Amino acid sequence: MTLAARLGSGFIARSESSSLTEDDIAAAASAMSIADGDGDGDRGCTADETGDCTVREQWTVQIEAKLKKRSTMRFDRARRQVESFLRDNHVSLPLSSCLSTFDGSTFDAFAPDNLKYIRICEARGVNGEILVDDIVPLSACVLDIHVFQDVTPAAAASEDPDQGDQQTDASRHWDLPCAELDGQWESLVFDESLPLRLLDFVYSSLLFSDRGVDTNLVNISRVILLHGPPGTGKTTLCRALAQKLAIRLSDRFSFGKLVEVNSQSLFSKFFAESGKLVVQLFQSLHDLLDDQDVFVCVLIGRCVDEVESLSAARKAAASGLEPSDAIRVVNALLTQIDRLRQRKNVLVLATSNITEAIDVAFLDRADIKQYIGDPSPRAIYQILSSSLAELMHCGIIAPSVPLQTLRELDLFAESSPASSRLFAIAKRCSGMSGRSLRRLAFIAHARFVRAPKTSMPRFLDAMEAAADSEMQSRKHLAQSS
Numbered sequence: 181m182t183l184a185a186r187l188g189s190g191f192i193a194r195s196e197s198s199s200l201t202e203d204d205i206a207a208a209a210s211a212m213s214i215a216d217g218d219g220d221g222d223r224g225c226t227a228d229e230t231g232d233c234t235v236r237e238q239w240t241v242q243i244e245a246k247l248k249k250r251s252t253m254r255f256d257r258a259r260r261q262v263e264s265f266l267r268d269n270h271v272s273l274p275l276s277s278c279l280s281t282f283d284g285s286t287f288d289a290f291a292p293d294n295l296k297y298i299r300i301c302e303a304r305g306v307n308g309e310i311l312v313d314d315i316v317p318l319s320a321c322v323l324d325i326h327v328f329q330d331v332t333p334a335a336a337a338s339e340d341p342d343q344g345d346q347q348t349d350a351s352r353h354w355d356l357p358c359a360e361l362d363g364q365w366e367s368l369v370f371d372e373s374l375p376l377r378l379l380d381f382v383y384s385s386l387l388f389s390d391r392g393v394d395t396n397l398v399n400i401s402r403v404i405l406l407h408g409p410p411g412t413g414k415t416t417l418c419r420a421l422a423q424k425l426a427i428r429l430s431d432r433f434s435f436g437k438l439v440e441v442n443s444q445s446l447f448s449k450f451f452a453e454s455g456k457l458v459v460q461l462f463q464s465l466h467d468l469l470d471d472q473d474v475f476v477c478v479l480i481g482r483c484v485d486e487v488e489s490l491s492a493a494r495k496a497a498a499s500g501l502e503p504s505d506a507i508r509v510v511n512a513l514l515t516q517i518d519r520l521r522q523r524k525n526v527l528v529l530a531t532s533n534i535t536e537a538i539d540v541a542f543l544d545r546a547d548i549k550q551y552i553g554d555p556s557p558r559a560i561y562q563i564l565s566s567s568l569a570e571l572m573h574c575g576i577i578a579p580s581v582p583l584q585t586l587r588e589l590d591l592f593a594e595s596s597p598a599s600s601r602l603f604a605i606a607k608r609c610s611g612m613s614g615r616s617l618r619r620l621a622f623i624a625h626a627r628f629v630r631a632p633k634t635s636m637p638r639f640l641d642a643m644e645a646a647a648d649s650e651m652q653s654r655k656h657l658a659q660s661s
């Protein structure tokens with residue numbers, strides 16, 4: 181049997197960063213004919229023809245298995261079943277993919293009865309290298325399976341009934357994982373694997389607290405600051421990270437919470453009372469964090485942006501002038517963020533639309549300060565092609581035309597007409613934010629298609645017209661301002 185046939189897919193994708201060599205895959209593939217027995221007991225080595233035992237796992241693949249709402253299966257049992265299901269039905273795993281159709285599986289009723297989907301995420305090698313869009317042979321993989329279920333029904337945002345009106349106005353509480361945030365992580369496209377870097381940050385901070393690293397010697401504040409122009413996905417990434425952590429850390433925390441602090445309400449409605457409000461808000465956070473079983477992400481959106489030229493205002497305050505209410509609120513927030521530092525089960529996420537001159541007091545507190553800019557043409561291509569794939573899935577663009585992945589565009593000298601056309605459109609959209617790009621397919625339809633169904637070439641015409649008109653209106657706006 182050829183290697184490709186054994187891997188069960190058309191071709192073996194290999195990223196430049198991948199250290200999976202042809203020899204590695206061949207070695208792993210040749211080990212595939214040796215069954216795993218119970219599916220998890222003897223992974224770790226396999227016998228070759230001489231009976232020698234060689235280590236063959238090189239990749240730890242993150243798997244997220246979502247149980248249906250009606251499933252009552254215990255998570256530990258489901259984890260074993262998912263592992264058997266994957267190993268019995270597959271020889272290789274395409275990373276960054278999702279299995280959601282289980283009909284006709286040769287396995288028992290477990291998958292169709294209990295599973296909403298199995299998401300195959302990234303793989304890590306023994307030296308920390310990361311693969312995101314390769315196909316890895318299952319026999320070369322250890323599966324790190326995270327089973328989860330939405331904790332609340334469909335609209336998952338819940339307001340804590342114990343809180344008074346003021347507090348619910350100042351913050352929004354989400355129980356995680358929730359249906360509303362499902363798929364957001366996967367929908368975001370960034371040029372580097374920024375989201376994974378943020379995950380690694382949390383893993384490292386947990387490791388440091390598990391090992392009891394003295395924070396006087398190695399300082400960790402567990403604060404991440406994302407800044408950049410509006411519409412670049414900062415808030416969405418923070419929410420998606422909170423959801424991801426609730427799924428990935430379910431072994432050690434029974435549930436996750438996202439507390440979104442509403443900076444606007446802190447800075448406007450109750451202005452005179454804001455200092456008190458901040459203290460109350462954080463007191464309720466501390467109460468929540470007393471439960472070691474919960475991991476809490478606190479999202480403070482655009483708080484630094486609310487104070488115009490915060491640094492200048494600070495200088496004025498330092499030179500003896502009365503500090504403004506706004507400064508008082510920000511100072512109260514900073515003090516409270518500092519108090520959170522002793523807690524291990526919290527992560528503070530701050531976002532700002534200010535791209536330069538962020539207040540130094542904020543910068544100092546953040547372990548990670550990450551600029552997020554507008555997407556590159558390659559990222560734009562991915563955003564637009566996922567929008568078009570969705571319209572094909574829903575029958576608005578028909579018949580379906582497969583669009584190539586970036587990897588395929590790089591690998592093959594010839595690209596399909598639809599893909600190369602879309603890439604040309606992506607280049608024309610340079611400078612548009614992720615938010616505008618996610619809207620483009622809708623604008624194209626509403627303005628230039630206006631029919632329940634259309635073909636891909638006609639839809640691409642509409643996309644091009646919509647992109648051009650969007651760029652034109654941006655130019656006008658820029659000129660008039």
Ligand SMILES: Nc1ncnc2c1ncn2[C@@H]1O[C@H](COP(=O)(O)OP(=O)(O)O)[C@@H](O)[C@H]1O
Nearest residue numbers: 367368369410411412413414415416614615618
């Ligand atoms: N890099 C991106 N990839 C995919 N979609 C994006 C991206 N950036 C923004 N979006 C889309 O724009 C919407 C708004 O983004 P948001 O998180 O509110 O941006 P910000 O907080 O930076 O202003 C998101 O829900 C998403 O649909």
Ligand SMILES: [Mg+2]
Nearest residue numbers: 414415481531
């Ligand atoms: Mg935002």
